Amino acid sequence: MKKRAPRTVLEYAISKAGILKGARVVAFVVQWTLVSQSLGRQITLAEYADWWNEKERTAYDHQREFREVFAMATPQPFADQAIVRAAALGHGVKGVGMLELDVLGMTPALA
Numbered sequence: 001m002k003k004r005a006p007r008t009v010l011e012y013a014i015s016k017a018g019i020l021k022g023a024r025v026v027a028f029v030v031q032w033t034l035v036s037q038s039l040g041r042q043i044t045l046a047e048y049a050d051w052w053n054e055k056e057r058t059a060y061d062h063q064r065e066f067r068e069v070f071a072m073a074t075p076q077p078f079a080d081q082a083i084v085r086a087a088a089l090g091h092g093v094k095g096v097g098m099l100e101l102d103v104l105g106m107t108p109a110l111a
Contacts, residue, residue, distance in 0.1 A: 009078060016069045025069045028062040033079040037086075042076050 006012040009029065014022035035051045036043050043051075049059035066075060 013069050017065070021065060022069065024062075025066050028066050029075040029078050032075040033082050036076065036079040037083050042080070045074065 006015045010022070010026050013025045016022065017025060031052060032043070032048055035048055038051075039047070045059050045063055046056065048054075049056050052059075054062075063074065067073070
């Protein structure tokens with residue numbers, strides 16, 4: 001039976017990095033989104049680290065893992081779309097892992 005292509009951010013991350021690392025990457029995306037939503041703007045890695053009281057090195061480790069899965073500098077594009085969709089739906093950012101890949105123009109064929 002043919003395995004279906006990943007359809008969500010979480011499924012894609014797990015398919016690329018495995019369950020543990022994929023889940024850590026999506027957790028980073030969720031944390032980034034929470035900070036961005038709270039501040040009402042795009043954020044920097046230093047702001048992310050400060051908000052979560054993490055050492056800068058730890059923040060860079062999170063970003064490195066993120067980059068290994070997604071070919072982009074930061075999760076800000078995911079955060080921006082999650083915040084817009086959450087505002088429209090009134091559900092907060094709890095569903096960021098379930099965002100469809102088309103949020104960033106990614107299709108299963110590109111995954």
